[in-house]
Amino acid sequence: MSSAHMQAITFFEEGEPMIDGEPGDLKFVIRTVPSQRWERRGDDLLINETITLVDALTDRITKPGDYQHYPGQGMPVHNAEPKKGDLWVLYTVAFPTHLSSEQQQQVRDLLGHTHMPIPTTAAA
Structure with a gap:
């Protein structure tokens, strides 16, 4: 075992x-009991962390799929104390499911993007 x-x-x-x-x-x-939030790979620990769009844009710029690596912060290595595996944090950004027209315009104004209409017919 x-x-x-x-x-x-x-x-x-x-x-x-x-x-x-x-x-x-x-x-x-x-x-080890399975979890939806984390996974153990040997002595390394992988954590899935969902953050809000506000947190992704204000705490530090975080893109969906970004990760942070913390060497020596994972699980203890059996029979090799005090050595530990690594901790990997994978970020998922939770985007809002709906924005009002006013909120959409506020985001455009804030990020400096002008609205580009989506063409209704395909160009030939």
């Missing part, structure tokens, strides 16, 4: 006594 997703820890002679009176071994099995 040396997989990073399942590890066994044994405490020798710390369990219940056997029939002959000798204490048995106490064994714990630790498993």
Whole structure:
């Protein structure tokens, strides 16, 4: 059970006594529980973080699919303490599903973009 997703820890002679009176071994099995928010790859930890469009434009410019890498901030490496894997944060930007005409114009004014009409017929 040396997989990073399942590890066994044994405490020798710390369990219940056997029939002959000798204490048995106490064994714990630790498993990684799946999550929608993060994924473990070996000792590295990958986190999916959804941020608002406002956060993406104001905290720091973040494009959909951007990521940050934090070396040594992942999961502890088994039998190699204090070494740790890396942490990777993948950003998804949540865009608004609807903007009023006034809000659309405010965004255009703020970002310096003029409205370009969408052609209704294909050019020949």
